[in-house]
Amino acid sequence: MKKAKRTAAAAAAFLLLLLSACGIDPAAGTVPGVQGVLPSFAARRVSAWIGQAPAEAESPLSQTASPEERLSGMSLREKVGQMFFVCPEALTASEENAGAYALSEEMRETLQDYPAGGIVLFSDNIQDPDQLRALTRDLQQASAIPLFIGADEEGGKVVRIASAPGFSVTQFPLLPELAAEGGTEAVREMGRTLGGYLQEYGVNTDFAPVADVADPDQTNIVSDRAFGTDPQEVSELVTAEIEGLHETGTLTCAKHYPGHGSAAEDTHESMGHIPKTWEELRQSDLLPFAAAVSAGTEFIMTGHLVVEDTGEEETPASLSPFLVSEKLRGELGYTGIIITDSLSMGAITESYDSASAAVLAVKAGNDMLLMPEDYTDAFNAVLEAVENGEISEARIDESARRILQAKAKAGLLQ
Numbered sequence: 001m002k003k004a005k006r007t008a009a010a011a012a013a014f015l016l017l018l019l020s021a022c023g024i025d026p027a028a029g030t031v032p033g034v035q036g037v038l039p040s041f042a043a044r045r046v047s048a049w050i051g052q053a054p055a056e057a058e059s060p061l062s063q064t065a066s067p068e069e070r071l072s073g074m075s076l077r078e079k080v081g082q083m084f085f086v087c088p089e090a091l092t093a094s095e096e097n098a099g100a101y102a103l104s105e106e107m108r109e110t111l112q113d114y115p116a117g118g119i120v121l122f123s124d125n126i127q128d129p130d131q132l133r134a135l136t137r138d139l140q141q142a143s144a145i146p147l148f149i150g151a152d153e154e155g156g157k158v159v160r161i162a163s164a165p166g167f168s169v170t171q172f173p174l175l176p177e178l179a180a181e182g183g184t185e186a187v188r189e190m191g192r193t194l195g196g197y198l199q200e201y202g203v204n205t206d207f208a209p210v211a212d213v214a215d216p217d218q219t220n221i222v223s224d225r226a227f228g229t230d231p232q233e234v235s236e237l238v239t240a241e242i243e244g245l246h247e248t249g250t251l252t253c254a255k256h257y258p259g260h261g262s263a264a265e266d267t268h269e270s271m272g273h274i275p276k277t278w279e280e281l282r283q284s285d286l287l288p289f290a291a292a293v294s295a296g297t298e299f300i301m302t303g304h305l306v307v308e309d310t311g312e313e314e315t316p317a318s319l320s321p322f323l324v325s326e327k328l329r330g331e332l333g334y335t336g337i338i339i340t341d342s343l344s345m346g347a348i349t350e351s352y353d354s355a356s357a358a359v360l361a362v363k364a365g366n367d368m369l370l371m372p373e374d375y376t377d378a379f380n381a382v383l384e385a386v387e388n389g390e391i392s393e394a395r396i397d398e399s400a401r402r403i404l405q406a407k408a409k410a411g412l413l414q
Contacts, residue, residue, distance in 0.1 A: 067404035070145070070413060076393060078115055078145065079400040080383050085118035085148065085339060085368050088125055088139075090375035099124045101131055103138035111142050114379050117368060117403055118148030118205065121160060128166030129201065136202025146412035148251070148403075150205035153198055155190045155241070157225055161197065169197045175210070179227045184240040187227070191244020199248055204410055207301065209241040211254040211288035215262040222260045229261075231284045235291035242295040251410055254292035256303030256341060257328060258317055259285025263305055267347040271316055272305040278327070281307065290332060298406045299337045300328065302366060304347035316347060318361060325365035337402050339368040349373055355381030362391055367399035 071079070088100035091107035091114075100107065119139050126132055136149050151160045156175040161167055170193050172178055178186055191209075198206055213234050214226040227237040242252045256267075258281055263272035276285070289300060302324060304316040310323065317323040318340040328334050343349075343357050352360070358378035361369050362385070372378035385391040407413050 067401060067408050067413065070404050071397065071401055074145075074400065076386060076396070077383060079393075079396050080379065080386065081115035082117035082145065082400045082403045083362065083368050083382065083396070084114075084116045084372070084375065084379060085120055085150065085370045086116050086375050087120050087122065087371055088135075090116075090371070101125060101127055102135060103142060108142045111139075112144070114376055115144060116147070116375075117145070118150055120150045120152075120207070120371065121203065122151075123160050123164060126160060126164045126166075128164075131166075132161070132201045140202070146407060146414075148205045148407070148412075149203050150207055150251075150253070151198065151203050152207045153194050153203075154206075154208040154210055154225060155187075155194055159194075161201065161203075167197075169193075174224050175227050176214070176224060179233070179237050184236055187237045188240040188244040191241040192247050193244075195245040195248030195250035198250055204249075204412065205251040205253065205299070206245055207253045207255065207299075208245070209238045209252065209254060209292070210256075211238045211292055212256060212260045213285050213288060218262055218264060220260070220264055221266050221268070222256070226261060231287040235288045238288045239291050239295045242292060242297055246296070249410065251298040251406060252292075253299035253301050253339065254289055254297045255301035256305065257289055257300050258303070258305065258307060258323065259289075260303055260305060261285060265347075267304040267341065267345055269346040270350060271314065271347045272303065274305050274307050276307070277309040278307060286332070289328075289334075293332060293334050293336075297336060298409070299339050299368075300334055301339050301341055301370070302328070302364075303341050304345060314351070318343075318348070318366070319352075319357065319364050321364045323364075329365055335402075337367045337399075337406055338365060340366050340370050342371040343369055343378070344371045344373040354378045358382050359385050359391070362395070362399075367402050 088107065091110040092100065093106065125135065139149060140147055152158050153161055154175070155172045156178065162169050162171055172190050178190065194206060210222060210225045211234070212222045212226045213231050214223050214229045216229045227234045238254060245252050259274065260272065262276055263274050265272040292300065302318040304318050306312065306314060306316055307323060312320055312322060324338060328338060340361050343354070343361065348357050354372045354374040354377040358369055358372055358381050362382055369378065382391070386393055386396055404413065
């Protein structure tokens with residue numbers, strides 16, 4: 001108990017240091033020049049994350065089971081499995097067989113042999129409300145450990161459920177337009193709306209908000225998905241969406257660290273390159289991620305983006321120990337789940353096979369690996385790397401613990 005108290009105190013002290021380093025006044029709860037970036041709700045979320053009791057038990061993300069007890073009873077295979085967030089098709093013989101609308105016996109058996117930590121759904125997995133409820137229910141029942149079930153429901157352009165023809169849910173304009181017209185309250189209300197219907201259909205994790213800062217001189221894949229071009233305004237809006245989603249009990253994922261706004265490339269096709277120094281990123285693109293950390297986001301997604309002044313000429317953030325462990329964990333002080341962007345994207349598959357990408361991602365410090373091109377190859381490679389001593393089991397425990405803590409806060413561990 002004394003050790004736990006010392007750990008919580010140290011974490012709290014480190015968080016205060018981080019907030020000060022990022023230009024955030026912990027006492028005031030704001031970023032200078034940005035009103036409401038850290039309201040009391042977000043402050044309570046941060047306190048809960050570092051092990052302190054929240055001032056008020058208002059959030060539905062309350063702990064309902066002991067992650068440590070779960071962890072102590074898990075096999076190595078189960079712990080490795082928690083680190084994978086895969087699509088339903090990864091549980092079939094052919095991962096190119098898109099359109100898994102229902103859980104098959106084959107998928108059920110694969111999930112037992114290769115126990116994933118999360119399932120991500122796309123438009124090809126969504127037909128109508130009854131079908132989606134049945135799919136998420138059956139996936140949960142088939143998994144020995146409750147699953148994160150996620151979707152890209154950003155609002156605006158990218159919405160997997162709202163864009164499906166069988167659903168009647170609120171549609172939102174492009175995010176830059178919503179932000180310009182309604183500001184933080186409109187974005188917060190959007191978060192409440194998105195989280196409300198995600199929960200209704202059994203989706204507990206939203207791969208949102210987009211924390212990228214758009215570049216006014218660059219048109220790319222995040223230009224009309226980012227909230228805007230001003231880092232401080234984007235920070236405020238990112239916090240608002242997180243707050244809205246949290247009010248419904250939905251877990252959030254800020255993306256795409258360290259910021260996709262100035263990268264010309266589409267990482268679905270090839271590696272992205274950020275033409276900024278780390279110091280320049282600290283003053284711009286990283287501010288919304290610091291705000292997301294302070295707002296208690298459960299996930300941060302690492303992009304397949306090269307920061308060219310780091311000396312890692314072709315190593316993307318998603319596979320970089322320097323950018324994941326030293327910078328995101330160390331300098332920015334993030335203690336939640338770090339998840340890669342999809343490892344089946346061209347930026348990765350053009351240079352790495354599934355096995356090597358998975359091992360490198362774990363070594364870099366990622367807690368979860370999103371959609372490797374070949375799930376079983378990636379799973380087996382990480383398992384083998386632990387068994388032969390290339391990766392320590394303590395390293396796997398570290399990630400599994402974070403994952404179980406988030407699941408407990410979401411009420412998934414009963």
